[in-house]
Amino acid sequence: xxxxxxxxxxxxxxxxxxxxxxxxxxxxxxxxxxxxxxxxxxxxxxxxxxxxxxxxxxxxxxxxxxxxxxxxxxxxxxxxxxxxxxxxxxxxxxxxxxxxxxxxxxxxxxxxxxxxxxxxxxxxxxxxxxxxxxxxxxxxxxxxxxxxxxxxxxxxxxxxxxxxxxxxxxxxxx
Amino acid sequence: xxxxxxxxxxxxxxxxxxxxxxxxxxxxxxxxxxxxxxxxxxxxxxxxxxxxxxxxxxxxxxxxxxxxxxxxxxxxxxxxxxxxxxxxxxxxxxxxxxxxxxxxxxxxxxxxxxxxxxxxxxxxxxxxxxxxxxxxxxxxxxxxxxxxxxxxxxxxxxxxxxxxxxxxxxxxxxxxxxxxxxxxxxxxxxxxxxxxxxxxxxxxxxxxxxxxxxxxxxxxxxxxxxxxxxxxxxxxxxxxxxxxxxxxxxxxxxxxxxxxxxxxxxxxxxxxxxxxxxxxxxxxxxxxxxxxxxxxxxxxxxxxxxxxxxxxxxxxxxxxxxxxxxxxxxxxxxxxxxxxxxxxxxxxxxxxxxxxxxxxxxxxxxxxxxxxxxxxxxxxxxxxxxxxxxxxxxxxxxxxxxxxxxxxxxxxxxxxxxxxxxxxxxxxxxxxxxxxxxxxxxxxxxxxxxxxxxxxxxxxxxxxxxxxxxxxxxxxxxxxxxxxxxxxxxxxxxxxxxxxxxxxxxxxxxxxxxxxxxxxxxxxxxxxxxxxxxxxxxxxxxxxxxxxxxxxxxxxxxxxxxxxxxxxxxxxxxxxxxxxxxxxxxxxxxxxxxxxxxxxxxxxxxxxxxxxxxxxxxxxxxxxxxxxxxxxxxxxxxxxxxxxxxxxxxxxxxxxxxxxxxxxxxxxxxxxxxxxxxxxxxxxxxxxxxxxxxxxxxxxxxxx
Numbered sequence: 001x002x003x004x005x006x007x008x009x010x011x012x013x014x015x016x017x018x019x020x021x022x023x024x025x026x027x028x029x030x031x032x033x034x035x036x037x038x039x040x041x042x043x044x045x046x047x048x049x050x051x052x053x054x055x056x057x058x059x060x061x062x063x064x065x066x067x068x069x070x071x072x073x074x075x076x077x078x079x080x081x082x083x084x085x086x087x088x089x090x091x092x093x094x095x096x097x098x099x100x101x102x103x104x105x106x107x108x109x110x111x112x113x114x115x116x117x118x119x120x121x122x123x124x125x126x127x128x129x130x131x132x133x134x135x136x137x138x139x140x141x142x143x144x145x146x147x148x149x150x151x152x153x154x155x156x157x158x159x160x161x162x163x164x165x166x167x168x169x170x171x172x173x174x
Numbered sequence: 175x176x177x178x179x180x181x182x183x184x185x186x187x188x189x190x191x192x193x194x195x196x197x198x199x200x201x202x203x204x205x206x207x208x209x210x211x212x213x214x215x216x217x218x219x220x221x222x223x224x225x226x227x228x229x230x231x232x233x234x235x236x237x238x239x240x241x242x243x244x245x246x247x248x249x250x251x252x253x254x255x256x257x258x259x260x261x262x263x264x265x266x267x268x269x270x271x272x273x274x275x276x277x278x279x280x281x282x283x284x285x286x287x288x289x290x291x292x293x294x295x296x297x298x299x300x301x302x303x304x305x306x307x308x309x310x311x312x313x314x315x316x317x318x319x320x321x322x323x324x325x326x327x328x329x330x331x332x333x334x335x336x337x338x339x340x341x342x343x344x345x346x347x348x349x350x351x352x353x354x355x356x357x358x359x360x361x362x363x364x365x366x367x368x369x370x371x372x373x374x375x376x377x378x379x380x381x382x383x384x385x386x387x388x389x390x391x392x393x394x395x396x397x398x399x400x401x402x403x404x405x406x407x408x409x410x411x412x413x414x415x416x417x418x419x420x421x422x423x424x425x426x427x428x429x430x431x432x433x434x435x436x437x438x439x440x441x442x443x444x445x446x447x448x449x450x451x452x453x454x455x456x457x458x459x460x461x462x463x464x465x466x467x468x469x470x471x472x473x474x475x476x477x478x479x480x481x482x483x484x485x486x487x488x489x490x491x492x493x494x495x496x497x498x499x500x501x502x503x504x505x506x507x508x509x510x511x512x513x514x515x516x517x518x519x520x521x522x523x524x525x526x527x528x529x530x531x532x533x534x535x536x537x538x539x540x541x542x543x544x545x546x547x548x549x550x551x552x553x554x555x556x557x558x559x560x561x562x563x564x565x566x567x568x569x570x571x572x573x574x575x576x577x578x579x580x581x582x583x584x585x586x587x588x589x590x591x592x593x594x595x596x597x598x599x600x601x602x603x604x605x606x607x608x609x610x611x612x613x614x615x616x617x618x619x620x621x622x623x624x625x626x627x628x629x630x631x632x633x634x635x636x637x638x639x640x641x642x643x644x645x646x647x648x649x650x651x652x653x654x655x656x657x658x659x660x661x662x663x664x665x666x667x668x669x670x671x672x673x674x675x676x677x678x679x680x681x682x683x684x685x686x687x688x689x690x691x692x693x694x695x696x697x698x699x700x701x702x703x704x705x706x707x708x709x710x711x712x713x714x715x716x717x718x719x720x721x722x723x724x725x726x727x728x729x730x731x732x733x734x735x736x737x738x739x740x741x742x743x744x745x746x747x748x749x750x751x752x753x754x755x756x757x758x759x760x761x762x763x764x765x766x767x768x769x770x771x772x773x774x775x776x777x778x779x780x781x782x783x784x785x786x787x788x789x790x791x792x793x794x795x796x797x798x799x800x801x802x803x804x805x806x807x808x809x810x811x812x813x814x815x816x817x818x819x820x821x822x823x824x825x826x827x828x829x830x831x832x833x834x835x836x837x838x839x840x841x842x843x844x845x846x847x848x849x850x851x852x853x854x855x856x857x858x859x860x861x862x863x864x865x866x867x868x869x870x871x872x873x874x875x876x877x878x
Contacts (some may be wrong), residue, residue, distance in 0.1 A: 046298045079202060081310070102300050149520075149538060
């Protein structure tokens, strides 16, 4: 039985939208499918792997599916809980930002900050709360970064478009 | 680290031994979840990897990072974190003295050590992800024969490993944004099976705010999960049902706040909308909130089904009408009917400033630190927090905290994201202890609750450089204060203030589990360039401490006093290589504390004979001929290079010994033979450090 865990962002520094996008290898829209748990190759940590059926790729190489891995889960009688791991529920419609881990797994970027659930009206909601240390506006200065809280409840298409614009811009820089 | 009895004193100063039984715990991950727990709760071993030292560098994350700043003391920080949990008197939890290990994070399934380490390989780094730190707890998902061959209970934690992210710069002295002690305290809470707190200002809130102390909410967790055999505590029960239009509200946050004491605790309603919390006698304001604000289902380990149930009814943060009165042994029913609908208030940016002062930084959703004993501006920024609000829309819950009449206003000169900020001036009475206060704002049908979001701290400790003096001579140097390595010193509060610690003096109980004097006492700590000083006693007007040996070679040091989370500004104090001084019988007299050859106190009535030995006690001899850890008792033979004169005559003798008193901390002694030709009566004695030429003030010996 695969445990269903919450999305946490414990002790995680807040990211801006630009940081979230730039740090992600791929950003996709899709539907959450099956999941399973297993030990990592070092037999140190249990990870839960979830397959996402991709409906749109907004950054990174296009594919039909992607496997998202999050630490924690249960193998046999041994459970492992790692506070902050993100959960995926079969059937969820999501826009997810994924980062390549050193062990090769693709994981949600910035913990809960990189998972947005799309509601029935097509708007996105972050699954985990987040906290950010913020600076006030400098007099006369335009703030170039976008706090993630401003994305709450926006249409999913708008989020996707923003990601694609950002991703193209970064490619141009290279 | 604090010794057992002192730890309890410290806690009393922190939380007044008040708590509730509620809280939110971690659970097994099967279809019949039960709370996780430790069966080794009375003696939990933890080891810190020996590579975690000041100045630790790592490039594992792909960038070169000083993971532990140069002047930090990670061992002391972890010990302090463990002591914080050990200090809860209403729970049966004790971390054993911290061990050191060369082992990294491993899982063998049997006999594993609980390890704290900085991520050391790709597996660790992948697990920690972008977090500051994580705790990986392995537990038995079903009962039966465990991996070690013994029968185990379902939910028992096998072991827990704490992995620190090498991508972030940590410190223990405030020199970076990431405080190692508060992070480790939080992670140890997870290792104990704690989930996250629903109160924003707590250590176990899901996001880091450098909160090192435990609130009544964390104490509630510990007291619930690990109750002592007999606590003798008087508590009552508050329970009821939360409904919306007659329908039960599942998995709603429900917080209890006693405005008179600041005791705050929180829990969740069950699937049927019911809740039950035990709390000490008092009158409690109940606040019910949906999991759509700064705390979401994911932050509290809710399952998908529970999260769905929690979202079934949209409702506003709701203030229960009236107070729930709890009596010892009593049962109080407090049903709450919430207001339906979704609030139009945004999660605001929250901070505090001096009245009308510029804003430097803030947290989204809180918390904010409120230094007591003054007026401060609570700053809120976000949709709904605008000029339509006035005093009548704002309620504040906490002892001695109130809204200054007419102070709710928009500040047109400061903004976030182009939105002008709202200021609310709070009058905050001086508080001897830290507590959490809450703010509830309502406008029409909409409301917002900053539950436990204000961390009210004691007044800022105030002292000056001049007030740091040798504990024997009460002097500094050159019209200023001074310290010397290893010496015993006193730090006094600025005249007219009493902000350094608890009103009642708290003395240490001797050495701690590491054979060191404690560096935290009664909620007070003192640091020198980030290095914690061993403490002898503390109270609101004075702190006596040992100046760390690590000050050797410096000419000045930055001194900070922290009392229950309220830190003084750093004060620059000169460092002398030595500052020898004799302790005296009276503060203003010169009669030295000296014992004669027969062990009796030297005095006018009990003079010592010429040719015999006396031992004079003092401090401030500076460098000695052996290595001693700060806070440790001296070994035998730690001599200083001093000379002594009595009545102007050189004095030494076969058994002459200037140096540190064996087994004592910071105490010096000069054992010297009285010259045969010394005059009788009251005679002047002076000791001089030969390396610096610095001498003691004149002392007096009585000779016959």
